[in-house]
Amino acid sequence: xxxxxxxxxxxxxxxxxxxxxxxxxxxxxxxxxxxxxxxxxxxxxxxxxxxxxxxxxxxxxxxxxxxxxxxxxxxxxxxxxxxxxxxxxxxxxxxxxxxxxxxxxxxxxxxxxxxxxxxxxxxxxxxxxxxxxxxxxxxxxxxxxxxxxxxxxxxxxxxxxxxxxxxxxxxxxxxxxxxxxxxxxxxxxxxxxxxxxxxxxxxxxxxxxxxxxxxxxxx
Amino acid sequence: xxxxxxxxxxxxxxxxxxxxxxxxxxxxxxxxxxxxxxxxxxxxxxxxxxxxxxxxxxxxxxxxxxxxxxxxxxxxxxxxxxxxxxxxxxxxxxxxxxxxxxxxxxxxxxxxxxxxxxxxxxxxxxxxxxxxxxxxxxxxxxxxxxxxxxxxxxxxxxxxxxxxxxxxxxxxxxxxxxxxxxxxxxxxxxxxxxxxxxxxxxxxxxxxxxxxxxxxxxxxxxxxxxxxxxxxxxxxxxxxxxxxxxxxxxxxxxxxxxxxxxxxxxxxxxxxxxxxxxxxx
Ligand SMILES: N[C@H](CCC(=O)N[C@@H](CS)C(=O)NCC(=O)O)C(=O)O
Ligand SMILES: [Fe+2]
Numbered sequence: 001x002x003x004x005x006x007x008x009x010x011x012x013x014x015x016x017x018x019x020x021x022x023x024x025x026x027x028x029x030x031x032x033x034x035x036x037x038x039x040x041x042x043x044x045x046x047x048x049x050x051x052x053x054x055x056x057x058x059x060x061x062x063x064x065x066x067x068x069x070x071x072x073x074x075x076x077x078x079x080x081x082x083x084x085x086x087x088x089x090x091x092x093x094x095x096x097x098x099x100x101x102x103x104x105x106x107x108x109x110x111x112x113x114x115x116x117x118x119x120x121x122x123x124x125x126x127x128x129x130x131x132x133x134x135x136x137x138x139x140x141x142x143x144x145x146x147x148x149x150x151x152x153x154x155x156x157x158x159x160x161x162x163x164x165x166x167x168x169x170x171x172x173x174x175x176x177x178x179x180x181x182x183x184x185x186x187x188x189x190x191x192x193x194x195x196x197x198x199x200x201x202x203x204x205x206x207x208x209x210x211x212x213x214x215x216x217x218x219x
Numbered sequence: 220x221x222x223x224x225x226x227x228x229x230x231x232x233x234x235x236x237x238x239x240x241x242x243x244x245x246x247x248x249x250x251x252x253x254x255x256x257x258x259x260x261x262x263x264x265x266x267x268x269x270x271x272x273x274x275x276x277x278x279x280x281x282x283x284x285x286x287x288x289x290x291x292x293x294x295x296x297x298x299x300x301x302x303x304x305x306x307x308x309x310x311x312x313x314x315x316x317x318x319x320x321x322x323x324x325x326x327x328x329x330x331x332x333x334x335x336x337x338x339x340x341x342x343x344x345x346x347x348x349x350x351x352x353x354x355x356x357x358x359x360x361x362x363x364x365x366x367x368x369x370x371x372x373x374x375x376x377x378x379x380x381x382x383x384x385x386x387x388x389x390x391x392x393x394x395x396x397x398x399x400x401x402x403x404x405x406x407x408x409x410x411x412x413x414x415x416x417x418x419x420x421x422x423x424x425x426x427x428x429x430x431x432x433x434x435x436x437x438x439x440x441x442x443x444x445x446x447x448x449x450x451x452x453x454x455x456x457x458x459x460x461x462x463x464x465x466x467x468x469x470x471x472x473x474x475x476x477x478x479x480x481x482x483x484x485x486x487x488x489x490x491x492x493x494x495x496x497x498x499x500x
Contacts, residue, residue, distance in 0.1 A: 007442040008449055032438040034445070035234060035309030115312055115452070117423070172453070174314070200449035204335075 001026055004044065004055040006033040010108060010165035011066045012054040013199045018070045018161050020197045022078030034116050067097045070158040083157045092152040096139075096159035102132045103166040110173030111166075122174075129175045133183065136163065140182040149189050156190060164190050168202045224490040226286035228390055229273075229293075231413035231425045233281045234307050238262060246417045247285055248493060254281055278427050279307045280413060293359075293389035297409045297429050306437065308426035308444045315455040316494035317392045317416040318463040318486065320424055323451055324394045324412045325386050325478040327367055333450050336370050340379075343368040351477045353485055360388035360485050362478040373408060374435045374443040376401040388482055391491040392416055403431040410444070419494045420461040424448065462496035 003019075003026045005012045019026045031053055032038040039045075039053050048055050048064040056063040056072070063069050074081035083089040106128035112118035113125060139151065148154045151163065168187055170177055177183060190196070191205045198204050226248065233243055233254045242255025250266060257263040264272040264283040275282040277292045297303060313320055323329070328346050330339030349365040365384040372382045385397040385407070392414035397407035409429040414422050426444055465487055486495065 007446050030436070030438040030442050032441060035237060035307060036438070036441075038438070114314075115449075117310060117312055171456070200446050201453050 002029055002057045003027070004029050004031050004039075004047070004053050004057075006031050006039075006053055008200060009033060009053060010111075010169055010199075011052070011104060013165050013202075014066045014161055015054050015056060015069045015073070016199075017165070017197055018073045018081070018158065020195050021161070021193060022073050022076075022081065023195070024073055024077045067100065067158070067162050070097075070161055074158050080155070081158050081161075083152050089152050089157075093157050093159045096151045097162050099132070099135075100159075100162035100166070102128070103136075103163060106132055107166040107170045107173055107175060110175060111169055112173075114173050126173065126175050129170060129173065133167065133170065133175070133177075133180055136167065137180040137183050140186050144182060149186070151186075156193065160186075160190060165199070165202070172201055223286065225391055225416075225493040227284060227288055228286075228392075228491075229275060229282040229284050229288050230392060231280040231415050231423075232264060232283045234309070234425070235262065235276050235279055235281055236307060238281065245415070245423070247283065248416050249418055250285055252283065254283070278411065278413070278429075279305055280425055280427065293393070295395060295409065295411065295429070297407070300429075303409075303429045303431060304433070304437075304440075306428040306430065306440050306444070308428065308441055308448070310423050310425050311445070311448055311452060312417075312421070312423050313452050313455050314421055314461075315458060316420055316462045317414045317422040318491075318494040319455060319458055319461075320414050320422055321388065321392055321394050321412065322463060322479050322482060323455055324396070325362070325388070325482060326476060327365055327384065328476065329454070330367065330369070333454055334447055338369050338372070338447065339367065340370045349477070351481045353481060357389070360386075360478070360481050362386040362481070372398065373401055373430075373432070374439055375430075375432045386478055388485065391486060391489070391493075392422070400431050402434075406431055408432075416493060422494075460496060463494060464498050465492065465495045466498060 001024065003015055005028050031044065033053060040051050045051055047062060050064055052064065054066055054069065056069045063072060083093050106125055109120055110122060110125040110129055113120045113122050143151065150156045151159045167183060188205065230247055232245055232247060232252065238254065238256050240256050242253050244251065244253050246252065252272065253265050255263055262274050262276050262281045264274045266272055273284045273288055275292045278295060278298055282292050331341050331344045347366050349362055351362045354361050363385045367382055368379060369382045370379045372380055382399045387395045389395065395409060395411045397409055400406045400408040408431065411427045413425040413427060415425065416422050426448055428444060465483055
Protein backbone atom coordinates (compact mmCIF):
# COMPACT_ATOMS: atom_id res chain seq x y z
CA UNK A 1 0.00 0.00 0.00
CA UNK A 2 1.60 3.23 -1.14
CA UNK A 3 0.91 6.63 0.38
CA UNK A 4 1.81 9.81 -1.53
CA UNK A 5 2.77 11.78 1.51
CA UNK A 6 3.91 15.16 2.79
CA UNK A 7 5.33 15.26 6.33
CA UNK A 8 3.67 18.56 7.22
CA UNK A 9 0.24 17.68 5.81
CA UNK A 10 -2.39 16.98 8.49
CA UNK A 11 -4.46 15.05 5.91
CA UNK A 12 -1.54 12.75 5.16
CA UNK A 13 -0.88 12.39 8.87
CA UNK A 14 -4.44 11.08 9.36
CA UNK A 15 -3.52 8.14 7.12
CA UNK A 16 -0.11 7.57 8.70
CA UNK A 17 -1.70 7.69 12.15
CA UNK A 18 -4.51 5.28 11.25
CA UNK A 19 -2.00 2.90 9.69
CA UNK A 20 0.16 3.02 12.82
CA UNK A 21 -2.82 2.45 15.11
CA UNK A 22 -4.05 -0.49 13.04
CA UNK A 23 -0.63 -2.00 12.45
CA UNK A 24 -0.59 -1.56 8.67
CA UNK A 25 2.75 -0.94 7.00
CA UNK A 26 2.70 1.81 4.38
CA UNK A 27 5.17 2.43 1.61
CA UNK A 28 5.77 6.17 1.82
CA UNK A 29 6.29 8.11 -1.40
CA UNK A 30 7.36 11.63 -0.32
CA UNK A 31 5.80 14.47 -2.33
CA UNK A 32 7.54 17.86 -2.63
CA UNK A 33 4.38 19.80 -1.74
CA UNK A 34 6.32 22.84 -0.56
CA UNK A 35 8.23 24.53 -2.08
CA UNK A 36 8.00 22.31 -5.21
CA UNK A 37 4.17 22.05 -5.65
CA UNK A 38 4.74 18.53 -6.95
CA UNK A 39 1.08 17.63 -6.21
CA UNK A 40 0.15 19.97 -9.09
CA UNK A 41 2.64 18.36 -11.46
CA UNK A 42 1.69 15.97 -14.30
CA UNK A 43 2.50 12.70 -12.49
CA UNK A 44 0.31 13.39 -9.47
CA UNK A 45 -2.41 15.20 -11.39
CA UNK A 46 -2.76 12.04 -13.49
CA UNK A 47 -3.37 10.06 -10.31
CA UNK A 48 -5.57 12.68 -8.64
CA UNK A 49 -7.05 15.34 -10.92
CA UNK A 50 -8.20 17.10 -7.74
CA UNK A 51 -4.58 18.10 -7.17
CA UNK A 52 -4.50 17.22 -3.48
CA UNK A 53 -2.65 14.80 -1.27
CA UNK A 54 -2.86 12.26 0.31
CA UNK A 55 -3.25 9.68 -2.40
CA UNK A 56 -3.39 6.02 -1.38
CA UNK A 57 -2.66 3.32 -3.92
CA UNK A 58 -3.29 -0.38 -3.33
CA UNK A 59 -3.20 -2.48 -6.46
CA UNK A 60 -5.70 -0.88 -8.80
CA UNK A 61 -7.51 0.91 -5.98
CA UNK A 62 -6.64 4.62 -5.94
CA UNK A 63 -8.10 6.75 -3.16
CA UNK A 64 -7.89 10.55 -3.02
CA UNK A 65 -10.07 11.24 0.01
CA UNK A 66 -8.53 10.73 3.43
CA UNK A 67 -11.84 9.65 4.98
CA UNK A 68 -12.08 6.80 2.49
CA UNK A 69 -8.47 5.85 3.29
CA UNK A 70 -9.26 5.68 7.00
CA UNK A 71 -12.25 3.45 6.25
CA UNK A 72 -10.16 1.21 4.02
CA UNK A 73 -7.32 0.78 6.53
CA UNK A 74 -9.77 0.03 9.34
CA UNK A 75 -11.82 -2.42 7.26
CA UNK A 76 -8.65 -4.26 6.27
CA UNK A 77 -6.80 -4.40 9.56
CA UNK A 78 -8.74 -3.00 12.50
CA UNK A 79 -12.54 -3.22 12.04
CA UNK A 80 -13.25 -2.05 15.60
CA UNK A 81 -12.31 1.45 14.38
CA UNK A 82 -15.44 1.36 12.18
CA UNK A 83 -17.72 1.22 15.24
CA UNK A 84 -20.21 -1.44 16.27
CA UNK A 85 -22.54 -1.00 13.30
CA UNK A 86 -25.38 0.26 15.51
CA UNK A 87 -27.42 2.76 13.46
CA UNK A 88 -26.83 5.76 15.66
CA UNK A 89 -23.11 5.10 15.97
CA UNK A 90 -22.78 4.60 12.21
CA UNK A 91 -24.60 7.87 11.65
CA UNK A 92 -22.35 9.75 14.08
CA UNK A 93 -19.25 8.38 12.39
CA UNK A 94 -20.49 9.53 8.98
CA UNK A 95 -21.55 12.87 10.41
CA UNK A 96 -18.08 13.64 11.81
CA UNK A 97 -16.24 12.26 8.78
CA UNK A 98 -18.13 14.75 6.61
CA UNK A 99 -17.68 17.48 9.19
CA UNK A 100 -13.89 16.93 9.08
CA UNK A 101 -13.80 18.60 5.64
CA UNK A 102 -14.88 21.85 7.25
CA UNK A 103 -11.87 21.62 9.55
CA UNK A 104 -9.59 21.05 6.53
CA UNK A 105 -11.02 24.03 4.66
CA UNK A 106 -11.01 26.44 7.61
CA UNK A 107 -8.25 25.53 10.09
CA UNK A 108 -6.16 23.89 7.36
CA UNK A 109 -6.54 26.95 5.14
CA UNK A 110 -5.56 29.27 7.99
CA UNK A 111 -2.50 27.13 8.68
CA UNK A 112 -1.39 27.17 5.03
CA UNK A 113 -1.84 30.93 5.00
CA UNK A 114 0.00 31.63 8.23
CA UNK A 115 2.78 29.11 7.77
CA UNK A 116 3.44 28.62 4.05
CA UNK A 117 2.20 32.02 2.77
CA UNK A 118 -0.76 30.61 0.84
CA UNK A 119 -3.05 33.48 -0.30
CA UNK A 120 -6.48 33.60 1.35
CA UNK A 121 -8.88 35.58 3.53
CA UNK A 122 -7.29 34.82 6.88
CA UNK A 123 -10.05 36.49 8.91
CA UNK A 124 -12.74 34.33 7.30
CA UNK A 125 -10.65 31.14 7.54
CA UNK A 126 -10.04 31.68 11.24
CA UNK A 127 -13.68 32.63 11.93
CA UNK A 128 -14.91 29.47 10.17
CA UNK A 129 -12.33 27.45 12.08
CA UNK A 130 -13.52 28.84 15.39
CA UNK A 131 -17.15 28.09 14.49
CA UNK A 132 -16.18 24.49 13.68
CA UNK A 133 -14.21 24.15 16.93
CA UNK A 134 -17.20 25.38 18.94
CA UNK A 135 -19.38 22.79 17.26
CA UNK A 136 -16.85 20.06 17.98
CA UNK A 137 -16.52 21.17 21.62
CA UNK A 138 -20.30 21.01 22.01
CA UNK A 139 -20.46 17.60 20.31
CA UNK A 140 -17.76 16.17 22.53
CA UNK A 141 -19.36 17.64 25.64
CA UNK A 142 -22.70 16.01 24.80
CA UNK A 143 -20.89 12.73 24.25
CA UNK A 144 -19.29 13.09 27.65
CA UNK A 145 -22.71 13.58 29.21
CA UNK A 146 -23.72 10.28 27.56
CA UNK A 147 -20.65 8.65 29.07
CA UNK A 148 -18.69 8.56 25.79
CA UNK A 149 -15.13 9.86 25.55
CA UNK A 150 -15.03 9.89 21.75
CA UNK A 151 -17.06 11.31 18.89
CA UNK A 152 -19.19 8.26 18.05
CA UNK A 153 -19.01 6.04 21.14
CA UNK A 154 -16.82 5.26 24.12
CA UNK A 155 -13.97 4.04 21.96
CA UNK A 156 -12.08 5.87 19.23
CA UNK A 157 -13.21 5.39 15.62
CA UNK A 158 -12.08 6.66 12.24
CA UNK A 159 -14.21 9.76 12.89
CA UNK A 160 -11.87 10.83 15.71
CA UNK A 161 -8.80 10.32 13.52
CA UNK A 162 -10.43 12.35 10.72
CA UNK A 163 -11.04 15.33 13.02
CA UNK A 164 -8.02 15.23 15.32
CA UNK A 165 -5.08 16.54 13.19
CA UNK A 166 -6.45 19.89 11.98
CA UNK A 167 -7.84 20.55 15.45
CA UNK A 168 -4.56 19.79 17.20
CA UNK A 169 -2.70 22.02 14.72
CA UNK A 170 -5.14 24.95 14.96
CA UNK A 171 -2.52 27.11 16.77
CA UNK A 172 -0.29 26.88 13.65
CA UNK A 173 -2.98 28.91 11.89
CA UNK A 174 -3.28 31.41 14.71
CA UNK A 175 -6.36 29.80 16.32
CA UNK A 176 -6.03 29.09 20.03
CA UNK A 177 -7.36 25.92 21.67
CA UNK A 178 -7.51 27.49 25.12
CA UNK A 179 -11.31 28.00 25.11
CA UNK A 180 -12.10 24.29 24.51
CA UNK A 181 -11.56 22.10 27.60
CA UNK A 182 -13.43 19.06 26.23
CA UNK A 183 -11.43 19.15 23.00
CA UNK A 184 -8.22 19.21 25.04
CA UNK A 185 -9.31 16.16 27.07
CA UNK A 186 -10.24 14.31 23.88
CA UNK A 187 -6.88 15.22 22.33
CA UNK A 188 -5.10 13.81 25.39
CA UNK A 189 -7.13 10.61 25.17
CA UNK A 190 -6.12 10.18 21.52
CA UNK A 191 -2.48 11.02 22.12
CA UNK A 192 -2.27 8.39 24.85
CA UNK A 193 -3.40 5.53 22.57
CA UNK A 194 -0.98 2.65 22.09
CA UNK A 195 1.06 3.05 18.89
CA UNK A 196 0.16 6.75 18.57
CA UNK A 197 2.64 8.58 16.33
CA UNK A 198 3.58 12.28 16.25
CA UNK A 199 3.95 14.86 13.54
CA UNK A 200 5.63 18.28 13.80
CA UNK A 201 3.37 20.39 16.01
CA UNK A 202 1.62 17.37 17.55
CA UNK A 203 3.65 16.11 20.45
CA UNK A 204 3.51 12.89 22.33
CA UNK A 205 2.26 13.13 25.89
CA UNK A 206 5.33 13.98 27.95
CA UNK A 207 2.93 14.26 30.85
CA UNK A 208 2.39 10.52 30.78
CA UNK A 209 5.99 9.82 31.73
CA UNK A 210 6.63 8.61 35.29
CA UNK A 211 6.37 11.42 37.78
CA UNK A 212 9.74 12.95 38.65
CA UNK A 213 10.87 12.00 42.13
CA UNK A 214 12.22 14.59 44.55
CA UNK A 215 16.02 14.78 44.60
CA UNK A 216 17.38 12.67 47.49
CA UNK A 217 19.22 15.63 49.06
CA UNK A 218 16.10 17.78 48.95
CA UNK A 219 13.93 15.21 50.64
CA UNK B 220 23.81 55.87 18.03
CA UNK B 221 22.58 54.49 14.78
CA UNK B 222 19.05 53.13 15.04
CA UNK B 223 19.11 52.00 11.45
CA UNK B 224 22.18 49.78 11.63
CA UNK B 225 20.11 46.81 10.45
CA UNK B 226 18.76 48.68 7.42
CA UNK B 227 22.16 48.47 5.74
CA UNK B 228 22.30 44.66 5.96
CA UNK B 229 21.32 42.06 3.36
CA UNK B 230 18.19 39.94 3.82
CA UNK B 231 16.73 37.00 1.88
CA UNK B 232 13.55 37.97 0.05
CA UNK B 233 12.76 34.95 -2.15
CA UNK B 234 13.91 31.76 -3.83
CA UNK B 235 15.62 32.48 -7.13
CA UNK B 236 14.34 29.22 -8.65
CA UNK B 237 10.72 30.27 -8.06
CA UNK B 238 10.99 33.80 -9.36
CA UNK B 239 9.18 34.90 -12.54
CA UNK B 240 8.36 38.10 -14.40
CA UNK B 241 5.14 38.47 -12.39
CA UNK B 242 7.21 38.50 -9.23
CA UNK B 243 6.19 38.33 -5.61
CA UNK B 244 5.06 41.04 -3.23
CA UNK B 245 6.59 40.81 0.19
CA UNK B 246 7.73 42.95 3.09
CA UNK B 247 11.12 43.92 4.43
CA UNK B 248 11.31 45.54 7.87
CA UNK B 249 7.81 46.91 7.56
CA UNK B 250 8.23 48.22 4.01
CA UNK B 251 6.34 46.61 1.11
CA UNK B 252 8.70 45.47 -1.65
CA UNK B 253 8.36 43.63 -4.94
CA UNK B 254 10.78 40.95 -6.09
CA UNK B 255 10.66 39.96 -9.78
CA UNK B 256 12.70 39.03 -12.82
CA UNK B 257 13.42 41.87 -15.22
CA UNK B 258 13.34 41.61 -19.04
CA UNK B 259 16.90 40.21 -19.05
CA UNK B 260 16.12 37.50 -16.51
CA UNK B 261 17.93 39.26 -13.68
CA UNK B 262 16.40 39.65 -10.23
CA UNK B 263 15.04 43.07 -9.45
CA UNK B 264 13.74 44.41 -6.13
CA UNK B 265 11.75 47.61 -5.88
CA UNK B 266 10.38 49.53 -2.93
CA UNK B 267 6.90 50.99 -2.59
CA UNK B 268 7.86 54.27 -4.21
CA UNK B 269 9.42 52.48 -7.19
CA UNK B 270 12.88 52.94 -5.72
CA UNK B 271 15.25 50.25 -6.99
CA UNK B 272 16.80 48.40 -4.05
CA UNK B 273 20.18 46.64 -3.89
CA UNK B 274 20.02 43.06 -5.11
CA UNK B 275 22.24 40.01 -4.96
CA UNK B 276 21.62 36.35 -5.83
CA UNK B 277 23.47 33.96 -3.52
CA UNK B 278 22.84 30.47 -2.12
CA UNK B 279 19.66 29.94 -4.11
CA UNK B 280 18.04 33.08 -2.70
CA UNK B 281 17.56 36.69 -3.71
CA UNK B 282 18.96 39.15 -1.21
CA UNK B 283 18.07 42.79 -0.80
CA UNK B 284 18.31 45.71 1.59
CA UNK B 285 16.42 48.90 2.39
CA UNK B 286 19.69 50.72 3.00
CA UNK B 287 23.18 50.62 1.54
CA UNK B 288 25.08 47.44 2.34
CA UNK B 289 28.78 48.15 2.78
CA UNK B 290 29.84 44.58 1.99
CA UNK B 291 28.65 41.81 -0.35
CA UNK B 292 26.41 39.08 1.10
CA UNK B 293 28.55 37.15 3.62
CA UNK B 294 30.65 34.31 2.19
CA UNK B 295 29.81 30.61 2.52
CA UNK B 296 32.90 29.04 0.90
CA UNK B 297 31.25 25.59 0.94
CA UNK B 298 28.73 26.90 -1.59
CA UNK B 299 31.49 26.70 -4.22
CA UNK B 300 32.77 23.29 -3.16
CA UNK B 301 32.24 20.57 -5.80
CA UNK B 302 30.26 17.48 -4.82
CA UNK B 303 27.76 19.18 -2.55
CA UNK B 304 24.02 19.18 -3.08
CA UNK B 305 22.24 22.46 -2.52
CA UNK B 306 18.78 22.27 -1.05
CA UNK B 307 16.24 25.10 -1.11
CA UNK B 308 14.01 24.06 1.78
CA UNK B 309 11.35 26.73 1.14
CA UNK B 310 9.86 29.49 3.22
CA UNK B 311 8.12 29.10 6.57
CA UNK B 312 6.47 32.09 8.26
CA UNK B 313 6.91 32.40 12.02
CA UNK B 314 5.21 34.81 14.37
CA UNK B 315 8.34 35.71 16.33
CA UNK B 316 11.20 38.19 16.29
CA UNK B 317 13.73 37.48 13.51
CA UNK B 318 16.43 37.61 16.18
CA UNK B 319 14.67 34.95 18.24
CA UNK B 320 14.55 32.66 15.21
CA UNK B 321 18.34 32.90 14.95
CA UNK B 322 18.90 32.55 18.68
CA UNK B 323 16.84 29.35 18.82
CA UNK B 324 18.86 27.94 15.92
CA UNK B 325 22.05 28.49 17.93
CA UNK B 326 20.78 26.74 21.04
CA UNK B 327 21.68 23.08 21.13
CA UNK B 328 20.21 22.40 24.57
CA UNK B 329 16.67 22.22 23.17
CA UNK B 330 17.39 19.25 20.88
CA UNK B 331 16.31 16.39 23.18
CA UNK B 332 13.10 18.18 24.16
CA UNK B 333 11.97 19.68 20.84
CA UNK B 334 13.54 17.31 18.29
CA UNK B 335 13.06 14.20 20.40
CA UNK B 336 14.55 11.02 18.87
CA UNK B 337 15.93 12.93 15.87
CA UNK B 338 18.48 15.55 16.96
CA UNK B 339 18.48 14.57 20.61
CA UNK B 340 17.00 12.18 23.13
CA UNK B 341 16.67 11.84 26.83
CA UNK B 342 18.66 11.13 28.94
CA UNK B 343 21.47 12.47 26.68
CA UNK B 344 20.73 16.09 27.51
CA UNK B 345 24.20 17.20 28.60
CA UNK B 346 25.94 19.84 26.46
CA UNK B 347 29.69 19.50 26.92
CA UNK B 348 32.02 22.51 27.14
CA UNK B 349 32.61 24.29 23.87
CA UNK B 350 34.30 27.45 22.61
CA UNK B 351 32.57 30.71 21.75
CA UNK B 352 34.21 33.81 20.34
CA UNK B 353 33.51 36.95 18.38
CA UNK B 354 36.00 36.85 15.50
CA UNK B 355 37.05 40.43 15.10
CA UNK B 356 38.47 40.21 11.60
CA UNK B 357 35.40 38.58 10.05
CA UNK B 358 33.12 40.32 12.53
CA UNK B 359 31.19 37.10 13.18
CA UNK B 360 30.07 35.09 16.18
CA UNK B 361 31.54 31.56 16.20
CA UNK B 362 30.90 28.56 18.44
CA UNK B 363 33.16 25.56 17.90
CA UNK B 364 33.77 22.10 19.39
CA UNK B 365 30.12 21.67 20.21
CA UNK B 366 29.53 17.94 20.71
CA UNK B 367 26.18 16.28 21.12
CA UNK B 368 24.73 12.77 21.03
CA UNK B 369 22.11 12.41 18.29
CA UNK B 370 19.78 9.49 17.52
CA UNK B 371 19.38 10.54 13.85
CA UNK B 372 21.75 13.38 13.01
CA UNK B 373 20.87 13.55 9.31
CA UNK B 374 18.71 11.82 6.76
CA UNK B 375 21.87 9.90 5.81
CA UNK B 376 22.64 8.76 9.40
CA UNK B 377 21.73 5.22 10.37
CA UNK B 378 21.61 5.08 14.13
CA UNK B 379 22.89 7.27 16.95
CA UNK B 380 26.21 9.11 16.73
CA UNK B 381 28.00 11.88 18.58
CA UNK B 382 27.88 14.84 16.24
CA UNK B 383 30.22 17.80 16.31
CA UNK B 384 28.87 21.22 15.41
CA UNK B 385 30.21 24.67 14.61
CA UNK B 386 27.91 27.68 14.52
CA UNK B 387 28.44 31.02 12.80
CA UNK B 388 26.46 34.23 12.87
CA UNK B 389 27.72 36.26 9.89
CA UNK B 390 24.76 38.68 9.70
CA UNK B 391 22.16 39.76 12.27
CA UNK B 392 19.39 37.49 10.97
CA UNK B 393 21.43 34.67 9.46
CA UNK B 394 23.17 31.69 10.93
CA UNK B 395 25.20 28.92 9.35
CA UNK B 396 25.87 25.66 11.11
CA UNK B 397 28.44 23.04 10.25
CA UNK B 398 27.91 19.51 11.45
CA UNK B 399 29.66 16.19 11.12
CA UNK B 400 28.73 14.62 7.83
CA UNK B 401 27.80 10.94 8.31
CA UNK B 402 28.73 9.64 4.81
CA UNK B 403 31.94 11.69 4.59
CA UNK B 404 34.03 11.88 7.78
CA UNK B 405 36.33 14.92 7.74
CA UNK B 406 33.83 17.09 5.87
CA UNK B 407 31.06 19.22 7.30
CA UNK B 408 27.44 19.43 6.21
CA UNK B 409 26.23 23.02 6.00
CA UNK B 410 22.78 24.05 7.17
CA UNK B 411 21.85 27.71 7.07
CA UNK B 412 18.92 29.68 8.35
CA UNK B 413 18.31 32.88 6.38
CA UNK B 414 15.70 35.03 8.09
CA UNK B 415 13.73 37.77 6.35
CA UNK B 416 12.46 40.31 8.91
CA UNK B 417 8.91 41.29 7.95
CA UNK B 418 8.23 43.15 11.18
CA UNK B 419 9.90 43.20 14.57
CA UNK B 420 7.74 40.27 15.63
CA UNK B 421 7.18 38.45 12.34
CA UNK B 422 9.58 36.75 9.97
CA UNK B 423 9.87 34.49 6.95
CA UNK B 424 12.51 31.83 7.46
CA UNK B 425 14.34 30.34 4.46
CA UNK B 426 16.39 27.31 5.48
CA UNK B 427 19.07 26.22 3.01
CA UNK B 428 21.50 23.30 2.97
CA UNK B 429 24.73 22.30 1.23
CA UNK B 430 25.22 18.60 1.88
CA UNK B 431 27.40 15.69 0.92
CA UNK B 432 24.68 13.14 0.24
CA UNK B 433 24.29 11.61 -3.21
CA UNK B 434 21.76 9.01 -2.20
CA UNK B 435 18.84 10.58 -0.39
CA UNK B 436 16.17 11.91 -2.78
CA UNK B 437 15.84 15.69 -2.70
CA UNK B 438 12.28 15.57 -1.39
CA UNK B 439 13.37 13.47 1.61
CA UNK B 440 16.08 16.03 2.43
CA UNK B 441 13.51 18.83 2.28
CA UNK B 442 11.03 16.90 4.42
CA UNK B 443 13.69 16.10 7.02
CA UNK B 444 14.64 19.75 7.42
CA UNK B 445 11.04 21.00 7.34
CA UNK B 446 10.14 18.50 10.07
CA UNK B 447 12.92 19.88 12.26
CA UNK B 448 12.04 23.49 11.56
CA UNK B 449 8.31 23.01 12.15
CA UNK B 450 9.09 21.54 15.56
CA UNK B 451 10.95 24.78 16.31
CA UNK B 452 8.14 26.91 14.94
CA UNK B 453 5.61 25.84 17.54
CA UNK B 454 8.13 26.67 20.29
CA UNK B 455 9.13 30.01 18.73
CA UNK B 456 5.54 31.21 18.42
CA UNK B 457 5.00 30.68 22.12
CA UNK B 458 8.02 32.55 23.41
CA UNK B 459 7.29 35.48 25.68
CA UNK B 460 8.12 38.27 25.13
CA UNK B 461 7.94 38.13 21.34
CA UNK B 462 10.96 40.43 20.98
CA UNK B 463 14.47 39.34 21.97
CA UNK B 464 15.36 40.92 25.30
CA UNK B 465 18.72 42.68 25.16
CA UNK B 466 20.00 43.66 28.55
CA UNK B 467 22.05 46.83 28.27
CA UNK B 468 24.02 45.67 31.31
CA UNK B 469 25.61 42.33 32.13
CA UNK B 470 24.22 38.83 31.70
CA UNK B 471 25.12 35.85 33.80
CA UNK B 472 26.01 33.18 31.26
CA UNK B 473 25.17 29.54 31.74
CA UNK B 474 27.16 26.97 29.84
CA UNK B 475 24.41 25.84 27.50
CA UNK B 476 23.58 29.25 26.11
CA UNK B 477 27.07 30.78 25.77
CA UNK B 478 26.48 31.21 22.04
CA UNK B 479 23.29 33.09 22.71
CA UNK B 480 25.10 35.40 25.13
CA UNK B 481 27.77 36.13 22.51
CA UNK B 482 25.10 36.67 19.85
CA UNK B 483 23.26 39.17 22.05
CA UNK B 484 26.50 40.96 22.91
CA UNK B 485 27.40 41.20 19.22
CA UNK B 486 23.93 42.53 18.36
CA UNK B 487 24.23 45.21 21.05
CA UNK B 488 27.69 46.16 19.92
CA UNK B 489 26.42 46.87 16.41
CA UNK B 490 23.14 48.37 17.45
CA UNK B 491 21.30 45.59 15.67
CA UNK B 492 18.08 46.09 17.56
CA UNK B 493 15.28 45.52 15.04
CA UNK B 494 13.31 42.75 16.78
CA UNK B 495 14.95 43.39 20.15
CA UNK B 496 13.63 44.86 23.32
CA UNK B 497 16.07 46.74 25.50
CA UNK B 498 15.45 45.88 29.12
CA UNK B 499 17.49 46.12 32.26
CA UNK B 500 17.06 42.94 34.29
N1 LIG C 1 -9.07 15.14 -0.51
C1 LIG C 1 -8.89 15.76 0.77
C2 LIG C 1 -7.78 16.75 0.60
C3 LIG C 1 -6.96 17.03 1.80
C4 LIG C 1 -6.16 18.31 1.61
O1 LIG C 1 -6.71 19.41 1.64
N2 LIG C 1 -4.85 18.17 1.40
C5 LIG C 1 -3.99 19.33 1.22
C6 LIG C 1 -2.68 19.10 1.86
S1 LIG C 1 -2.82 19.01 3.60
C7 LIG C 1 -3.76 19.53 -0.26
O2 LIG C 1 -3.36 18.62 -0.95
N3 LIG C 1 -4.02 20.72 -0.75
C8 LIG C 1 -3.81 21.03 -2.11
C9 LIG C 1 -3.31 22.41 -2.23
O3 LIG C 1 -3.42 23.12 -1.23
O4 LIG C 1 -2.76 22.76 -3.27
C10 LIG C 1 -8.60 14.70 1.79
O5 LIG C 1 -8.03 13.67 1.42
O6 LIG C 1 -8.96 14.87 2.95
FE1 LIG D 1 15.39 23.38 16.93
